[in-house]
Amino acid sequence: MPLIVQKYGGSSVADAERIINVAKRIGAVQKSGAAVVVVVSAMGDTTDELIELAHTISHEPHAREMDLLLSTGELVSSTLLTMALRELGHEAISLSGPQAGIRTDTSFGRARISRIEPARVRRELDAGRIVVVAGFQGITAEDDITTLGRGGSDTTAVAIAAALQADRCEIYTDVEGIYTADPRIVSGARKIDEVGYEEMLELASLGAKMHPRSIELGGVYRVPIYVASSFSDTPGTLIHARLVEGMAQQLGAAGVVSSAGLAAVSIVGSGMQNTPGYASRMFRLLANGGVNIDMITTSEIRISCIIDESQGRDAVRLLHEGFQLDRS
Numbered sequence: 001m002p003l004i005v006q007k008y009g010g011s012s013v014a015d016a017e018r019i020i021n022v023a024k025r026i027g028a029v030q031k032s033g034a035a036v037v038v039v040v041s042a043m044g045d046t047t048d049e050l051i052e053l054a055h056t057i058s059h060e061p062h063a064r065e066m067d068l069l070l071s072t073g074e075l076v077s078s079t080l081l082t083m084a085l086r087e088l089g090h091e092a093i094s095l096s097g098p099q100a101g102i103r104t105d106t107s108f109g110r111a112r113i114s115r116i117e118p119a120r121v122r123r124e125l126d127a128g129r130i131v132v133v134a135g136f137q138g139i140t141a142e143d144d145i146t147t148l149g150r151g152g153s154d155t156t157a158v159a160i161a162a163a164l165q166a167d168r169c170e171i172y173t174d175v176e177g178i179y180t181a182d183p184r185i186v187s188g189a190r191k192i193d194e195v196g197y198e199e200m201l202e203l204a205s206l207g208a209k210m211h212p213r214s215i216e217l218g219g220v221y222r223v224p225i226y227v228a229s230s231f232s233d234t235p236g237t238l239i240h241a242r243l244v245e246g247m248a249q250q251l252g253a254a255g256v257v258s259s260a261g262l263a264a265v266s267i268v269g270s271g272m273q274n275t276p277g278y279a280s281r282m283f284r285l286l287a288n289g290g291v292n293i294d295m296i297t298t299s300e301i302r303i304s305c306i307i308d309e310s311q312g313r314d315a316v317r318l319l320h321e322g323f324q325l326d327r328s
């Protein structure tokens with residue numbers, strides 16, 4: 001029987017209606033004959049609201065208390081989703097991160113998963129249940145609850161998929177996959193059908209909405225990760241080991257703003273090192289568009305130009321058009 005891990009982000013479970021909608025999707029997957037583990041984020045803006053609330057009480061909230069507080073967001077969504085599944089007639093059980101065997105180091109607010117003891121999850125799956133795990137949290141060797149950093153539910157999902165040797169990990173969100181550029185900046189931004197782990201890691205660090213650690217884990221344990229929308233059935237993006245030839249043409253021009261008034265614009269794709277023309281083309285496109293380049297950094301799969309923050313959006317557009325990243 002195939003085993004699928006699905007993760008639903010905060011917007012996908014933002015209210016009761018959406019939770020019920022997600023429960024229906026999960027039920028259909030189980031009906032199709034797969035065992036399902038679901039990981040959820042907190043409902044909507046719950047995490048932001050809890051952080052804000054803590055700061056109205058304390059200037060510098062105690063790190064341990066903060067993590068225990070924030071972990072409650074995912075307990076709410078996981079239990080409500082489980083109730084919705086049961087209401088639809090499915091056998092389902094929710095588990096907190098600790099109950100699901102997620103052990104972490106002691107770095108409150110940005111803990112790393114050290115190990116997963118999946119026995120309980122396995123037992124529930126063997127009993128025919130859908131297992132709903134609260135994302136973003138784990139427990140230290142001293143029994144303190146930790147959180148994995150903002151967006152950490154992605155990492156919970158991929159780590160559980162790795163530990164259970166799941167067939168794949170599906171990340172459901174409010175966008176239809178990974179794009180060649182931020183669609184809010186570039187109107188012609190196009191969805192990428194598939195991408196390698198390393199290229200995706202670059203895109204994630206440049207602002208594609210995924211927890212970078214989840215991509216790292218996926219790459220190490222070779223978990224295929226499928227990113228798609230929970231609001232439609234449009235095909236999403238598959239992140240996996242296969243490198244696609246000519247990917248530099250189809251991958252992203254991304255912009256990320258750093259703290260010091262600077263922005264980095266990058267092109268990402270396999271085969272950068274074999275195609276020296278990319279760098280000079282990039283510099284020419286930016287120069288012709290009146291963008292001044294302060295600094296350049298490169299890797300085998302990325303060329304980045306550091307520029308003034310005020311020119312970030314223009315630069316992303318110039319590169320996207322120049323490299324025809326919107327061409328299908």
Ligand code: ASP
Pocket residue numbers: 009010041042047048073135136149150151152153154
């Ligand atoms: N709820 C947490 C956050 O907003 C974790 C997550 O969404 O993945 O950062």
Ligand code: MG
Pocket residue numbers: 009010041042044047151
């Ligand atoms: Mg969230």
